[in-house]
Amino acid sequence: MAELYPGYDVMAKARTPSWNEQTRRVVEARLAIDPEHHRFFTDAEWLTMKAVCDRIVPQDRAHPVPLAAMVDGKLADGEGDGYRNASLPPQADAWRRGLAALEAEARARHGRCFHALEAAERNALLTAMQQGLLAGQAWAGMPSALFFSARVLPDIVAAYYAHPLAWNEIGFGGPASPRGYVRMDFDRRDPWEAAEARPGHEAQAQRMNARVGRT
Amino acid sequence: MPVSDAPETPRAINGRAPDAFRVGGWMPMRCFSDDEEVDFAIVGAGAGGASLACRLAEHGFSVVALDAGPYWRPLEDFASDERHQAKLHWNDERLVDGDNPLQLGSNNSGRSVGGSMVHFAMVSLRFRPEWFKARTLLGYGADWPLDWREMWRYYDYVEQALKISGPVRYPWGPRRPRYPYRPHELNAAATVLAKGAEALGIAWSPTPLATLSAPRGLAHPCVYRGMCVLGCSTNAKQSPLVTWLPRAIKAGAEVRDLAMVGRIEHDRDGLVSGVRYHRDGGWRFQRARNVIVAGYAIETPRLLLNSASQRYPDGLANSSGLVGKNLMVQSNQAVWGVHEREIRSYKGPPSLAITEHWNYAPSADFFGGYAYMSQGPLPVEAAATQIRRGLWGQRLLDEMANYNHRVGLKMVGECLPQERNQVTLADERDRFALPIARVTFSYCDNDKAMIAHALAFMRRALAAAGGRDIFEETDDTCHLNGTARMGFSAGDSVVDGDCRSWDIPNLWICDGSVFPTVGGVNPSLTIQAIACRTADRIKTLAARGEI
């Protein structure tokens, strides 16, 4: 798919009045995450986790958003969500049990590790999890559909859309303080916002996007 | 990424408190010793506790307000980042169950001095007058022991205190004074609501918001950065951090941050004697002549239940058995569509336009009412609406590609009080070794009928304003109320109209917990109005020697 916001890089704004010091610190720390570093997941879990992330948010880029590492950081630091469905164990236990159960399902169905499966096979297993069709012993009573909707999707997808690469993809203006926005009506953009490529006007959008960091 | 660089140790100590208006700034604060018996110890410094602390101190009482959260200086502590700003939420575990387990954390909890108003969406609405007599006049729920005309005067007061920016003329309800500040400019998402309403022949209005449309003192006017629910980094938002708390401290109140109250103690006569709280690594005890619990609808009942003793085996103020019961949320369903034109709803406060039509022209299909507002979800929240539909993989990415064209309408609907919806104690314990809360919630048939009505109506309105490919977000709620309702007798409620517990005359409860019904509008303005009224009532009662 062609880029919707060609050439837009929200990081080009990092030194403009749209960003303040505390925001630069936060986002730069996120960009510095080592995609292979894991403190919470075991090496075996790590392979499964990366294979899950790859299906939940497929990424076709040289340096993808390090989803597995971001979720790993959340779990290692014990960052809670403030609530948990009473049918699920605490998040750390839920992830360990869920990944182990997924691995067991992969071996039972295909005789291979989950991470060694084809994309379509992994999709099929995840779909079965979403539909609550996985209920092997390894789940130990944890509802697979609930694990999928309350843990897998929120944790991975929230990590993705917290990353500047995702902001570029959807044309989000990104951090905005001290400078906010001026033009709020339909079809209006401030010069420091992403320009959308209308069919036939891609080059114009590209030019405008090259300037967002200079305004 | 650590959740925050939240201060690990208290800031509001040694005779000073953080000054929210100045980077690195301080303001002098009177400090009490634990042994000093203060007139009022207030648990929680949010909408209820902060406004109470301010008014009680201004009435000349000695006040200590204790809050579990940190004391922020927004100008330096708040980043423009959804993930990082989760540090404002109550992130400690709570269990949820029932037919419709709630989502807690982000949109309905807060762990900060200033409470969840630090990250609220600033919508500041009055109750419809009839709601205060919902049982008598409208046939559902329960009556309030408060008169709407008196509440109207306290609404006036709070709107002035927060310099609410609102329309010159509000289309619904009895006359109200002009809002102190003018309404904000609409963004495209709000204009879609307006066009939809006009197409369907109902009224709409710019939303009355607690964010400045013009300067006020050292607070900047709103810059339309659109990150209101992450905490306002400009102080345009009139949260307690920049309104009630500086006033309270100036009037002699002490605010203690990172002070988690675990238990309310009582003496041999059964009167409360102070609060046991955890701060700076240890448990301490603050003596007080009165205790006011203002921890919001989960922490308030949790504290009362956790304070059970031999004399009060079911928890404090619980002779009615109603502590924790009648938890009410508001239904928060939405319709979302794609607009041909760019909407870019991330700009400006999220809910710049509203219609209260269905609060004032109720349907025959259900009891109660609802409002709906325009929306401006940031990327993580926008993605959350997609994963609630079960989307992932390429379909998720395709839907999110429409982010700048996405537009939605979201309801705030009145759920009816039901005793089965409740807060109880779980077996698990938190980092303070206190039993955590279990929150049980299920919609009733009336709730479901209202949601169905709202979704159908909002779908028509969105389509009439150019929304295409509309889908419904059916699984979201907002706000928490009930769990320590006010009423007319010790049998039907936990507190009286003055927020004083029926069982223990020097124990008070003053926050969203006391609502007998929840109405179809966001509750913060009503919580503050009740708190200001309670402070005045306490002054009157004290003058009569009844405290």
Added chain:
Amino acid sequence: MSPARQAHLAAAMLAASVLADSGVEHYRGSFYNRAMFAPLAAAAATLAAGVAGAMGSRSRFPRDRVYALAAIAGVIGLGFHAWNILKRPGRLSWENLFYGAPVAAPAALVLAGTIGAAADAAEKGKRSWRGLPLGRLLAAVSALGLAGSAGEAGLLHFRGAFQNPAMVLPVSGPPVAAALIAGAAAKPSKGLRRIADLWLKLTAALGLAGVGFHAFGVGRSMGGWRNWRQNLLNGPPLPAPPSFTGLAIAGLAALALLEDGADG
């Protein structure tokens, strides 16, 4: 300075205010409609004509046509702005008056054109313009303009909730000046002319001081001057207050013409 040159100066001042104000405001509006360039061109030409006239230039440049075109552009602008307001949901509502195209702003171009035309006539030694005595005509235009601008400042300062006490000045002072100049035109009286003269000078000074107040407002917004790309647009408009100065100068020119006894 002769009354004629003074009136040219007034037209120039007003045109400068319009040029800067519509430049900023239409930039905010992203020049979404090509017609949004028109007031810039008209105001720039009026500014040039006014400055030339004020300097006593004897060029044969048809200044009267420039002024006429400016006035016509202003009238068309009024139509565009009314349409912009009325097409919004809520139609003629406070919200749209606050945030739609400023309803009376293009009238400043009409005023600048009319003042310029009167200046041009005076310069050519005429005592009347299309049958209207020049002194009274200029006095009427100045009075109308001051009252209207005070109304616009009132609307926008109401939008700003009169949060600073100084915000009442442009709403209370200029209407008095308008009444005084109208009175002086209606009833020849040296005393009245003296008071009007003083009050108009104060009003002219207020217009310049207003820029300072507005600059303070821009600087105290979030991000201050570093965030000028936002605060110049969303903060109080720097170019707006000098329109009072231009109109007050036109009033002073009118007083001088009235003083000459040409028609009073």
